[in-house]
Amino acid sequence: MKKLLFILLLLSACKKIEIQPQPPVVQDIFSVTESTVSNGGDIYFDLKAAGTYTLTMLDETQNVITRERIIGKIGQNKLKIYTSSLPVKYLYLVLEDQSHTQIGKTAIKIN
Amino acid sequence: MKKLVTILLAFLLSNVSLAQSGWGYVNYTSYKTHNGNGSVNQYGQFANTAAEFDNLLNTANSNTTITHTGEVTLATMCDGSTGTPHWGSDYYAIKFEFWFIPKETGTYRFGVNSDDASDLSIDGTIITTYYGGHGASGYRYGSTNMVAGTLYKIVARYQEYGGGDALYVRWSRPSSPNTYSYWNEEVTNNPSVPTKKAIVNFDFGSTLDKTKFSASTLALNSSGQINITSALDSNKIATGNKATIAASNWESVIIYPYEANINGHRLLLDERMFNSSSPKFNSINSIKILDIYDGPVTVYDTSGWWKTYIIPGNVASKITSSSYQNYLRLQDGWYAIQAGTNISYTATTSYKTQSITMTTTNTLSTLYNSIVTVSDVYLAFKELANGGLFGNQTGNEFVYGIQYKNADVNDDGMFDESDCFRLLQHLTGTKNIVDTFNLNKTLKLIPQTTYSTIGKSNWNTFPSYLSDTYSFNINTGKSTDTLNIAATWKGDVNLSHSSTPPSNGITTMAVRTMSIPNEINASIITEVSDKIYAYITLDPLQQDVVGTQFQLNYDNSVLKFEKVEFKTKGNPMNYNTNKGNYINLGSLISDGSTTLDNTTEYKITFTSTTKLDNILGLISIGATDAVNKAGIQLKVKVK
Numbered sequence: 001m002k003k004l005l006f007i008l009l010l011l012s013a014c015k016k017i018e019i020q021p022q023p024p025v026v027q028d029i030f031s032v033t034e035s036t037v038s039n040g041g042d043i044y045f046d047l048k049a050a051g052t053y054t055l056t057m058l059d060e061t062q063n064v065i066t067r068e069r070i071i072g073k074i075g076q077n078k079l080k081i082y083t084s085s086l087p088v089k090y091l092y093l094v095l096e097d098q099s100h101t102q103i104g105k106t107a108i109k110i111n
Numbered sequence: 112m113k114k115l116v117t118i119l120l121a122f123l124l125s126n127v128s129l130a131q132s133g134w135g136y137v138n139y140t141s142y143k144t145h146n147g148n149g150s151v152n153q154y155g156q157f158a159n160t161a162a163e164f165d166n167l168l169n170t171a172n173s174n175t176t177i178t179h180t181g182e183v184t185l186a187t188m189c190d191g192s193t194g195t196p197h198w199g200s201d202y203y204a205i206k207f208e209f210w211f212i213p214k215e216t217g218t219y220r221f222g223v224n225s226d227d228a229s230d231l232s233i234d235g236t237i238i239t240t241y242y243g244g245h246g247a248s249g250y251r252y253g254s255t256n257m258v259a260g261t262l263y264k265i266v267a268r269y270q271e272y273g274g275g276d277a278l279y280v281r282w283s284r285p286s287s288p289n290t291y292s293y294w295n296e297e298v299t300n301n302p303s304v305p306t307k308k309a310i311v312n313f314d315f316g317s318t319l320d321k322t323k324f325s326a327s328t329l330a331l332n333s334s335g336q337i338n339i340t341s342a343l344d345s346n347k348i349a350t351g352n353k354a355t356i357a358a359s360n361w362e363s364v365i366i367y368p369y370e371a372n373i374n375g376h377r378l379l380l381d382e383r384m385f386n387s388s389s390p391k392f393n394s395i396n397s398i399k400i401l402d403i404y405d406g407p408v409t410v411y412d413t414s415g416w417w418k419t420y421i422i423p424g425n426v427a428s429k430i431t432s433s434s435y436q437n438y439l440r441l442q443d444g445w446y447a448i449q450a451g452t453n454i455s456y457t458a459t460t461s462y463k464t465q466s467i468t469m470t471t472t473n474t475l476s477t478l479y480n481s482i483v484t485v486s487d488v489y490l491a492f493k494e495l496a497n498g499g500l501f502g503n504q505t506g507n508e509f510v511y512g513i514q515y516k517n518a519d520v521n522d523d524g525m526f527d528e529s530d531c532f533r534l535l536q537h538l539t540g541t542k543n544i545v546d547t548f549n550l551n552k553t554l555k556l557i558p559q560t561t562y563s564t565i566g567k568s569n570w571n572t573f574p575s576y577l578s579d580t581y582s583f584n585i586n587t588g589k590s591t592d593t594l595n596i597a598a599t600w601k602g603d604v605n606l607s608h609s610s611t612p613p614s615n616g617i618t619t620m621a622v623r624t625m626s627i628p629n630e631i632n633a634s635i636i637t638e639v640s641d642k643i644y645a646y647i648t649l650d651p652l653q654q655d656v657v658g659t660q661f662q663l664n665y666d667n668s669v670l671k672f673e674k675v676e677f678k679t680k681g682n683p684m685n686y687n688t689n690k691g692n693y694i695n696l697g698s699l700i701s702d703g704s705t706t707l708d709n710t711t712e713y714k715i716t717f718t719s720t721t722k723l724d725n726i727l728g729l730i731s732i733g734a735t736d737a738v739n740k741a742g743i744q745l746k747v748k749v750k
Contacts, residue, residue, distance in 0.1 A: 066731040082728035085666040
């Protein structure tokens with residue numbers, strides 16, 4: 001019996017321990033005051049509700065450079081940001097919901 | 112005896128005429144210090160302050176003597192300096208002196224690295240130091256603000272007590288603060304270069320970023336000013352001869368009375384007074400005659416015995432007050448002067464005609480698209496409509512002659528419907544005003560004094576001025592010449608990117624003012640669905656908008672332009688042109704018969720070769736323009 005228990009113990013000790021891969025730590029772009037981005041880079045932000053949102057880029061004089069309508073999901077959202085044809089190297093990014101309520105605003109420096 | 116030899120040597124060295132090779136060379140003075148044997152009875156081993164350095168190089172100290180002077184290349188100094196002739200390998204010091212003429216305006220950063228002590232000063236102010244005894248263990252830096260084209264005197268010096276020895280010098284320019292090197296074109300050991308200085312003030316108006324323009328590689332500052340001294344050619348060339356006429360015993364010169372039509376006097380020289388070795392008559396460009404006149408003359412007539420020149424201005428009072436009255440004879444209003452053959456000649460020299468060439472870091476086609484816009488086109492049509500066909504009347508919209516000149520885009524000396532048509536073709540992308548976009552075909556550089564005289568009735572008597580090069584004369588007798596140049600552009604009818612001539616008393620709203628008080632709103636939104644769409648909408652507020660223009664940038668490595676759909680009222684001429692990396696689009700109601708309202712919408716469609724989930728930043732608005740019915744340029748606020 002002792003022997004059996006020993007074998008069982010040995011078998012259980014040899015069981016492979018599976019390590020779950022951790023998702024990379026990403027930062028909500030609107031949680032910081034300024035970020036540096038490169039052309040084609042990813043940006044992340046969290047939404048509390050799914051729906052239609054707009055992301056607006058403004059220059060330093062608060063003139064709109066571009067605006068995109070997106071469909072957001074609850075939780076973390078990931079988008080690409082393209083910078084090679086933008087006329088400025090420093091801009092502001094504003095996230096608004098459908099009722100034009102500002103949800104987030106941050107500054108972006110283009111690398 | 113030894114002392115005498117030393118004194119003689121020192122005298123010879125101090126008076127030696129140094130070669131002054133100019134650009135890329137520095138002068139040096141080498142010293143034997145510490146009596147050449149390490150003696151510290153007059154100063155310490157190492158210079159620890161500027162004052163100690165001064166004392167170490169002071170030849171009043173018997174332990175310090177000058178051993179060599181001359182010039183070496185800038186590279187010799189900057190790359191270690193030990194290639195400079197000097198005393199032994201220990202107990203010596205070298206002082207380098209040179210003139211620094213920066214190519215750029217802004218913060219220059221100078222570094223020295225040495226074994227042993229060193230410092231570097233600019234115009235007498237110490238900029239960076241590495242004092243004390245040590246090896247060459249790294250650069251020590253200091254910064255200073257400099258103005259392009261200005262002459263600065265730099266002194267770099269180092270001293271060696273014992274062991275290793277070296278001096279390294281380098282600097283960085285304002286445009287690239289982290290790039291260190293040395294540039295021959297900023298250093299000369301010839302203090303006589305340049306002998307003239309010149310400052311240029313370019314007036315581009317208030318809209319353009321002047322720092323994106325350079326004149327002969329020297330960048331303008333934000334005010335449009337530039338010191339072009341370093342770009343001047345200060346070499347004088349032979350230009351003719353000066354004749355000096357002294358008193359003698361028979362009449363050989365005649366001065367006629369002042370003549371208003373030539374604004375001067377005719378001066379006649381008897382050819383028979385010239386001998387065969389005399390210069391040719393037409394080479395005389397300056398004359399000194401007794402105490403009556405000394406200055407430039409122009410050749411009037413050299414066909415007969417009496418060679419005739421024009422003395423500018425009125426010298427009548429100089430004649431009557433001359434101390435040579437015994438040599439003057441008044442006859443029928445003119446004076447005969449007894450000069451005999453007493454005429455001598457000296458060659459005259461003068462500076463060559465100078466020129467500067469403009470360049471820009473802007474992409475000119477894009478910049479030009481924001482200079483010649485819908486406002487210009489509408490204003491041209493409005494002027495034409497008010498002025499009558501073929502421009503045989505003066506309309507009410509243009510204020511300045513230069514507007515006609517800029518609107519005369521086919522350069523035929525007449526502003527008419529063909530110019531308006533060309534402007535319209537340019538706006539709509541059918542055909543550009545110029546065949547290639549370069550400053551030589553678009554930019555006009557005009558002396559400010561001339562610019563203000565270009566009027567509505569005489570504008571077509573002036574040359575085209577289209578050129579990227581501006582020529583000027585520095586034979587002004589001044590040590591520093593200041594050139595004021597007005598800049599304007601072909602097709603810039605409303606002078607939005609040009610110098611505004613001084614007020615001529617006529618007021619109108621047709622010309623751009625410093626800030627455009629009139630504003631309208633526009634909006635953009637983009638989205639991805641089956642294709643990629645951008646929508647631009649208009650809110651004219653209270654304005655009667657008759658023209659709009661948007662430059663919609665897009666990333667052509669990802670997107671492919673497909674079309675623009677216009678939703679406009681009033682039957683305007685809608686236009687769009689794909690310029691490769693942006694779309695030029697908008698509307699124009701050239702006769703002002705209707706206006707654009709807030710239902711105006713431009714829908715721009717793109718496709719993509721790759722699947723896109725979002726397009727943030729792929730499409731953006733660049734330059735914008737709008738004009739109202741009165742011809743006033745409107746600021747477009749994109750919200």
